[in-house]
Every structure is written in C-alpha cells, then in structure tokens.
Amino acid sequence: MRRLYVISGVTGMTGNELVRQILSNRNSSDKILGFDNFFASSIETVEDCIHDNRFTFFEYDINNKKQMENVENRVAGQMHLFDEVIYINCAAVVHTEHFYHVYETFATNVEGMKDFLEQAIRVGAKKYMHCSTSEVYSMNSWNESGGVKEDDFLTLSHAEHSQRTSYAVGKLLTEFFLKDAVDTGKIQGCSIRFANVYSKNERFPKHIIPYIIHSFRDKGKVVLLENSRKNRRTFLHNYDSCSAVLALAHTDSALDGTVYNVATDEEISIIDLAKLCASKMGISNPVIEFEGYRASDPERRLLSTEKIRTRTSWKPRIDLDKGLDGCIASYLNHCPNVFTNGRRG
Secondary structure (H helix, E strand, C coil): CCEEEEEECCCCHHHHHHHHHHHCCCCCCCEEEEECCCCCCCHHHHCCCCCCCCEEEECCCCCCHHHHHHHHHHHHHHHHHCCEEEEEECCCCCCHHHHHCHHHHHHHHHHHHHHHHHHHHHHCCCEEEEECCHHHHHHHCCCCCCCECCCCCCCCCCCCCCCCHHHHHHHHHHHHHHHHHHHCCCCEEEEEEECEEECCCCCCCCCHHHHHHHHHHHHCEEEECHHHHCCEEEEEEHHHHHHHHHHHHCCHHHCEEEEEEECCCCEEEHHHHHHHHHHHCCCCCCEEEECCCCCCCCCEECECCHHHHHHCCCCCCCCHHHHHHHHHHHHHHHCCCCEECCEEC
16 A cells, blocks of 8 residues: 655644654655645754655645645646545644634634645545644533543633634534535545644744743743643643554544544643653752633543544553653753752752
C-alpha cells in the first residue's frame, strides 16, 4: 500500500509529528505534501525531515485560493502513483487568545477546512481526516463515569456569555461538513477531538505546559489565571495524538464520518501541574501567583476514549511524567539555568 498524505498546518504541533511518524519507516514509499503559513510554528519543527525526498513542503496559507489551487494541481498530477490519497487537516487558529477572535477563527477553521475538504473530494482522495477540538464540549466536558462521550449532549455557551465559544461552534460546524461528505458517499473520514495536546517542539509558550516551564525558566515564577485554583485537565502528548490520527486513517471501518475522542485518563489540577514542572526543574518552593479570569472555562475536561480504543488498536504510550521530562529537557536546553527555591541560581 503506497499512500500520499496531503497535510495542512504541517509544521504545527500535530502536523510536524505526523510527518515524523509517517517517515519513520525508512523502507516506506509513502509521500507527504505539506504546507503551513507559520502562524504558530516555524520550519524548525520539521528540520529533521525537510531533506527527506518523500516530504515536499510549501509555505502556503490555507486561505490563499491561488496557493491551494497549486496544491490541488500537484496532487491531481501525481495521485495515479499511489494506492490511497489521504488529506489531513491540521490547520487551525489554536492559541487561546485567538479563541475570542471570531473572524480569524472562522476564516481558517471553517472556510479553510471546508475548501480543503472540497479539494480532497474534487481530486478523488479516498480519505479526509479532520482535527477538531475538545472545546466543543464547553461547560460539560467531563462526567463521573469515565469521561464525556462523543454522543453525549453538548451545552455550549452563547455570545452573551463568552465570545470564546465562537471557536468551538466553528469547529463543531466543520464536523457537520465532514459527516455530510461521508454520508453522501463523497469520501471516507472522521473528526477527531483531542484533549489538551502538548509537545516539546512548540515555538511559542502559549499552551499551559510550555507556558509554565518558560515562566519558571525566565521569571522564576508562574502567574496563573484565577480559574486555575479549581481547573483540572488531562494532557495528551502529540506523539499519541498523531498516532491516533494514523490509526484511524488506516482503519477503513472507523471512517464513518463520526467523531472520536483522543485523550488520556491522567487528570491533574493546573496547580499540581505547575508544582510538578517546578519539581522536575529543581525548584523546591515554586512561586505561583494568580491574576485574571477567563470566562466560559470548563472546570474539568475528561474525555472517554472507549470508542477509538474499541474500533482501533490505539492507546496512549507517553504518560505525563515522561512527556514533561521531554518538554523540560527541550526548553531548558535553549536557556540552561539553575534554580533554587523558585529563583534563578
């Protein structure tokens, strides 16, 4: 089986690890055509793969019609060489501060996704993998019986409560685009709702884990939102999020247009997460301060992964302890410091 993968957002947190996993088999003749506009990443995330002749990269924007036409023409011109063409949509406006920017999130997350899906259908791709978000679970993103399931009812906040929810609503809409395309026989595929994903290769310390590590490294303390006094989360290493995408992509029976949760069962409070990071960095008495409040922020996010575990052989491989070690080693190598009692040594 020879596959061509067409990946948007290919240097982002999900995309770059997908490249690495796809190319890990040196004997494979699979190829990747990927693009990114470096909105939240850089070419550095794939520098270990960029010279592999199985990977072709373009600095393109999913919202640029001419550039996307070029991608379509390139795929159409070579797809006869492959047994399967698989589109994977990783492009998204993902940093938390952008959740409140309705026009930015709509352009990329909704219009961009829809156009990319329509391109996949036009060229005759077999599959379309859509990376959605657990943000759609909003204020009821957990339950006591093993986590919220894909078919549980949603309770979304509204515009009077939080503009932030526009991000989740947009992502939810794109799941309908995908399901309609599958239900009408145009393509195979599914949507994937990830838990809080983290990586050692994030360029900007926007997500909570790199933010905590960078704060302790650069300031000797961390400032958290007031929400963090109560909030609890599960954290998914991007190795595991990407292995889930590929496990689903390679399981035809799972590609029925529905949604799959991808997460871990390791729930931790944000305060305990900060303390754990500090401990691993050699900080015995971490300084943790609280400032600000985020509207419409769920107190817990615990997702059931029963569906993907039942339909594929996927399961998470990297626990939080191991994942944090990798992140801390990566970030501290860029600016090694010695810490004592929450201060730089």
